[in-house]
Amino acid sequence: MRSAREALTASRRAPLLSALGVVTIAFSLFAFGLFGLVAINIRKALDQVEERVEVRAFVSDSTDIESVAAAMKDIGEFPEVLRVDYVSKEKALERARKEMGEFADVFEAGVLPASIEVHLRPGMRSPTSVRSVADRMKTYSFIDDVRYGEEWVEKLYRLRNIATVAGIALGVAFAAVAIIIIGATIRMTVLARAKEISIMRLVGATDMFIRLPFLIDGLVKGVLGGLLALVFVWVANRVVNEYFMETIFFDRQLVFLGVVGGAVMGVLGSLVSVGRHLRRI
Amino acid sequence: MIRLTDVAKEYPRSGVALAQISFEVKKGEFVYLTGPSGSGKTTILKLLYLDDKPSRGEVWVNGVSSKTATGREISRLRRRLGIVFQDFRLLEDRTAEANVRFALEVTGAPKATIRAKVARVLTQVGLAAKATSFPPELSGGEQQRVAIARALINDPFVLIADEPTGNLDERATRGVFQLLRDINSSGTAVIMATHDLDLVRRSNYRTIELNHGRVVFDSAESPASARPFEEPWEVRETPPDSTEGI
Ligand SMILES: Nc1ncnc2c1ncn2[C@@H]1O[C@H](COP(=O)(O)OP(=O)(O)O)[C@@H](O)[C@H]1O
Ligand SMILES: [Mg+2]
Numbered sequence A: 001m002r003s004a005r006e007a008l009t010a011s012r013r014a015p016l017l018s019a020l021g022v023v024t025i026a027f028s029l030f031a032f033g034l035f036g037l038v039a040i041n042i043r044k045a046l047d048q049v050e051e052r053v054e055v056r057a058f059v060s061d062s063t064d065i066e067s068v069a070a071a072m073k074d075i076g077e078f079p080e081v082l083r084v085d086y087v088s089k090e091k092a093l094e095r096a097r098k099e100m101g102e103f104a105d106v107f108e109a110g111v112l113p114a115s116i117e118v119h120l121r122p123g124m125r126s127p128t129s130v131r132s133v134a135d136r137m138k139t140y141s142f143i144d145d146v147r148y149g150e151e152w153v154e155k156l157y158r159l160r161n162i163a164t165v166a167g168i169a170l171g172v173a174f175a176a177v178a179i180i181i182i183g184a185t186i187r188m189t190v191l192a193r194a195k196e197i198s199i200m201r202l203v204g205a206t207d208m209f210i211r212l213p214f215l216i217d218g219l220v221k222g223v224l225g226g227l228l229a230l231v232f233v234w235v236a237n238r239v240v241n242e243y244f245m246e247t248i249f250f251d252r253q254l255v256f257l258g259v260v261g262g263a264v265m266g267v268l269g270s271l272v273s274v275g276r277h278l279r280r281i
Numbered sequence B: 001m002i003r004l005t006d007v008a009k010e011y012p013r014s015g016v017a018l019a020q021i022s023f024e025v026k027k028g029e030f031v032y033l034t035g036p037s038g039s040g041k042t043t044i045l046k047l048l049y050l051d052d053k054p055s056r057g058e059v060w061v062n063g064v065s066s067k068t069a070t071g072r073e074i075s076r077l078r079r080r081l082g083i084v085f086q087d088f089r090l091l092e093d094r095t096a097e098a099n100v101r102f103a104l105e106v107t108g109a110p111k112a113t114i115r116a117k118v119a120r121v122l123t124q125v126g127l128a129a130k131a132t133s134f135p136p137e138l139s140g141g142e143q144q145r146v147a148i149a150r151a152l153i154n155d156p157f158v159l160i161a162d163e164p165t166g167n168l169d170e171r172a173t174r175g176v177f178q179l180l181r182d183i184n185s186s187g188t189a190v191i192m193a194t195h196d197l198d199l200v201r202r203s204n205y206r207t208i209e210l211n212h213g214r215v216v217f218d219s220a221e222s223p224a225s226a227r228p229f230e231e232p233w234e235v236r237e238t239p240p241d242s243t244e245g246i
Helices: A002-013 A015-051 A065-076 A089-106 A127-138 A150-192 A194-203 A207-243 A252-278 B041-048 B071-078 B096-105 B111-124 B140-152 B170-185 B197-202
Strands: A054-059 A081-087 A115-120 A143-147 B002-011 B015-025 B030-034 B056-061 B081-085 B158-162 B189-193 B206-211 B214-218
Touching (some): A015 A150, A015 A252, A054 A127, A065 A081, A065 A115, A081 A089, A115 A127, A150 A207, A150 A252, A194 A207, A194 B096, B015 B041, B030 B170, B030 B197, B041 B158, B041 B189, B071 B081, B081 B140, B096 B140, B111 B140, B140 B158, B140 B170, B158 B170, B170 B189
Parallel strands (some): B030 B189, B030 B206, B081 B158, B158 B189
Antiparallel strands (some): A054 A115, A054 A143, A081 A115, B002 B015, B002 B056, B206 B214
């Protein structure tokens, strides 16, 4: 195909700048990818943690069972709440013994209070919604204390937000640089072929026909950059897996999205440059 | 076929390049556009192939208006125009044949017909023997013939030539001029900008003369004696061409 052939000749005119363009696209996507990996791994951890997110309200010893049952019915109707269980003193003791193993004897009946255990619906487990449920449960007079894994839920959330923001900021910065560099390489080839392009114009080649080789050039560079980034991220992930901890990698859709992202950057770079410089020829 | 109505062109920095230009060119006509350097000849030709738009007025070419033309319409129109320049505008790294072929390839012409068409126009301009030569291996006159062949490849209804003999010696000038006459006599209109007054005087084609961006003479409208040449108009050997319009 003529356009594809011409796109390749264009790259051959400025090999160093072309390579630089591909590498910056790769860096950009590498930054997105690396922080993206951190984010999805935290996400996974959060999902596991969140499944265990529960709000536990300790009930005063003197409370009669009817009040507790009424409260449980109320709480069960909170929109965030998935399930409400009652943990009696005996059950609490039993659980504690199971968890503590050899120290099981330390506990005696009556030491542990009864409690209401609330599990939240998926999507309703963020620190704010957990806190709001806890606050509403505190309003019952017979509830002494409400506990939930406050700090570490918040920490995980914060970590994930930081990873996301850092990834996006760094990735966008690199993406801007990549688009500028791709634009520059394409500008060079546009200028090198100015005469050819002006003749094409005169004899009636359409703008699209003139642009196509440059767009293909940008597209190819973008896809190459995307694939290179994929290799970088994959190697980084392998290293972490080998020496530090078990992590998950992007699924197929996300990998595809990354390569498409590269293609978009490449095409954007050439579009900006070609649009601006073709008009002057 | 071609009509300019009260066209003006102003450039932001150099000011008025054309003012109150109105004329019409009919099918198959041969028109000289003369006038001193800077009088606006090139600017008019640019408006004709819609490389630029008039600041005021309207240019019509083969049913396409400068006011409404889209990019696609302009491309399609140019496939029916032949455009030739003083500096040939050939691609130095391609043979004569490849230069001509280029014009067909980039407009998506069917492959099957390209070879025969290229051979035909190269023969028409008398360069069949030099088909595989590169432009630097050709004389100025030969290079201009390649450019004309490229302009002819799409069977244009009009050939627009901006000082096509400006870089050529006497002999080559006569040759290229004769070629343009032949092309015209086979039905293609020719609009040729030139400041070569000898060439203009020796022939009897319609002449539009510009000065400071205005038409100061149009032989289709004025009697020959009104021509503001320092020499009398009697130099002409034959009366104006009968195809000339009002
Ligand atoms: N692209 C341009 N920008 C600014 N001024 C221009 C441009 N092209 C032509 N001109 C001006 O328009 C006038 C006519 O130029 P031109 O049409 O090239 O004259 P000619 O071809 O008769 O020598 C000149 O004064 C020239 O300086
Ligand atoms: Mg000129």
